[in-house]
Amino acid sequence: MDFSAIIPALPGLWIGMITTLELLVLGVCGGVALGTALALMRLSHNKTLAKIAATYVSYFRSIPLLLVITWFYFAVPFILRWITGVDTPVGAFSSCLVAFVMFEAAYFCEIVRAGIQAIPRGQMGAAYALGMTYGQTMRLVILPQAFRKMTPLLLQQSIILFQDTSLVYTVGLMDLLNAARSRGDILGQPHEFLIFAGLVYFVISFTASRAVKHLQKRLAV
Amino acid sequence: MNYNWNWGVFFQSTGIGSEIYLDWFVTGLGWTIAISLVGWLIALVLGSLLGVMRTVPNRLLATIATTYVEIFRNVPLLVQLFLWYFLVPDLLPEPLEMWFKQDLSPAASAYLSVVVCLGLFTAARVCEQVRTGIQALPKGQLNAGYALGFTLPQVYTTVLLPQAFRIIIPPLTSEFLNIFKNSSVASLIGLMELLAQTKQTAEFSANLFEAFTLATLIYFVLNMSLMMIMRWIEKRVAVPGLISVGGK
Secondary structure, three states, rough: OOHHHHHHHHOOOOOHHHHHHHHHHHHHHHHHHHHHHHHHHHHHOHHHHHHHHHHHHHHHHHHOHHHHHHHHHHHHHHHHHHHHOOOOOOOOOHHHHHHHHHHHHHHHHHHHHHHHHHHHHHHHHHHHHOOHHHHHHHHHHHHHHHHHHHHHHHHHHHHHHHHHHHHHHHHHOHHHHHHHHHHHHHHHHHHHHHHHHHHHHHHHHHHHHHHHHHHHHHHOO | OOOOOHHHHHHHHHOOEEEEEEHHHHHHHHHHHHHHHHHHHHHHHHHHHHHHHOOOOHHHHHHHHHHHHHHHHHHHHHHHHHOOOOOHHHHHHHHHHHHHHHHHHHHHHHHHHHHHHEEEHHHHHHHHHHHHHHHHHHHHHHHHHOOOOHHHHHHHHHHHHHHHHHHOOHHHHHHHHHHHHHHHHHHHHHHHHHHHHHHHHHHHHHHHHHHHHHHHHHHHHHHHHHHHHHHHHHHHHHOOHHHHHHOO
């Protein structure tokens, strides 16, 4: 094994890493936003809304992420055409991002829901008593507290998403893993590059989950 | 880009032999189930062993198990799969390597890699569940076992594990469902399991929405029914008197 070829290839791998990180950050932001909306739907008094959100969650939680990524890669261009009526070229990046946001939202929804449910009921009542509307109550009182409580869980789920971004390999998007695979193949050293990619994923995930555990202890009451 | 809906596509000939598209799905589902079950067997046995190792009063064993869990939990599944499929065979002794690369059919060697990969990957998760289950039991159980003159292995096999497993049925169920879903990565090393067959059907017939809808339905229905079966089993074997099982 000779790892010396990796050093000159680092700039190329870094480009892959940026794609991975972009997918991660945008995926987490979108996923948390959609997940929060779904959680509010699940907890609302409107039976239909609650039912829709519950179906959405159990649907996405029972199919593989890889299936969703592949599905969306093929389907998003068609769907966009039906909606807009014109051919809209969609890159692999956008379709993967949509897949991640929709898939992760189901998992984030459950985390947010548990976070909201952990807030004492009296907080709601107190906010209403002060004359706040539902939107104000959620925005100013409930959600800020809930998010503080569930930060560790949200971060943990983000670490899982970080690892899962490697699945975009299936549609040929050049993320860290795919960049390492293709560089390794070109240079005739697939093993070294694969091990290197694995190490990078490991170091980041390991450090991050250690940090999350630390945070969890500090936040614990 | 006009799309021709055709839900009858599954009963049409694929043009290869006398197969219809539905046959492809059945074959794919067969592979998916074969991967999940054997992978689960490995995960359960190895995961239980590791889980026990993390709880026994022996630093070395605990450290080994913890290291295992950290490594297998922090490397993406796909990277692990590539390592098992592309790298590990090269590290095997000559006769084994030749056997893997030449004597085995491509499907068989991909199957072997994916089963080992998923088994070891999931074992790390099962380990954590088993450990949680054992640690959730009152300390008195262990001491009572000792007081009755049991040895440590006896305490584990007759007192701790039977109770721990009954507590952790729900998380173990979700790990099994995960292995079932994760088995779809096998499509990336060329094994024709359910997802790969779906993609192939989509490409051959050009009816991609129908193909992916059917695949989604298969995953969804199997997942839901497994979950219901496990919920029923969970109720049947619940340890009476524990809060965690609820209702009793």
